[in-house]
Amino acid sequence: MKKTAIIYSFNTKKTGKVAERIREVFGDDQVEMVNAEDLSEEVFMSYDRIIMGVATWFDGELPNFWDEFVPALEDLDLSGKKIALFGLGDQKGYPENFLDGVGIMAKILEEQGATLVGFTSVEGYEFESSLAQREDRFAGLAIDYENQGSMNKERVSAWVEQLKKEFA
Numbered sequence: 001m002k003k004t005a006i007i008y009s010f011n012t013k014k015t016g017k018v019a020e021r022i023r024e025v026f027g028d029d030q031v032e033m034v035n036a037e038d039l040s041e042e043v044f045m046s047y048d049r050i051i052m053g054v055a056t057w058f059d060g061e062l063p064n065f066w067d068e069f070v071p072a073l074e075d076l077d078l079s080g081k082k083i084a085l086f087g088l089g090d091q092k093g094y095p096e097n098f099l100d101g102v103g104i105m106a107k108i109l110e111e112q113g114a115t116l117v118g119f120t121s122v123e124g125y126e127f128e129s130s131l132a133q134r135e136d137r138f139a140g141l142a143i144d145y146e147n148q149g150s151m152n153k154e155r156v157s158a159w160v161e162q163l164k165k166e167f168a
């Protein structure tokens with residue numbers, strides 16, 4: 001079976017660290033790191049299992065390096081793809097837009113027919129609103145370096161175990 005892709009910007013600091021940690025826990029030989037800033041439709045479509053790292057910038061928006069690939073994504077048929085999102089956000093600094101990037105990307109992927117996996121509980125976070133929230137879960141993994149950095153390792157480990165089952 002083809003490896004799982006971890007797609008994130010190689011230029012980000014915190015998202016990059018989380019991506020590295022996911023790779024370690026998942027197993028080096030199971031995943032391939034793919035730079036979101038250098039992504040083609042062909043490369044994206046060559047994976048059936050994808051983990052995407054999506055931070056939130058600019059008060060509730062996607063980082064601008066996604067601007068190029070999102071229009072391409074909106075032309076793809078993603079049925080049959082299982083995609084898991086992890087997001088970086090700051091719940092105290094941006095409580096009204098916490099993790100919105102994950103919600104924005106989740107909507108785009110679902111509209112193209114992808115199956116999203118890796119949803120996690122909103123318990124343990126404090127925020128006012130989030131586009132990533134679906135009832136009592138986020139549409140992916142929420143990582144908050146600024147306020148809950150000490151929980152990152154534990155959160156990533158539990159999430160990867162969940163993904164191993166949901167990707168099967």
Ligand SMILES: Cc1cc2nc3c(=O)[nH]c(=O)nc-3n(C[C@H](O)[C@H](O)[C@H](O)COP(=O)(O)O)c2cc1C
Binds near residue numbers: 013
């Ligand atoms: C200018 C700016 C705007 C931000 N806006 C949001 C936001 O709207 N929602 C949120 O959850 N986090 C927001 N953040 C926090 C970032 O998502 C967080 O710091 C993240 O760890 C950055 O990851 P990166 O270093 O990989 O880009 C913002 C950060 C900055 C500097």
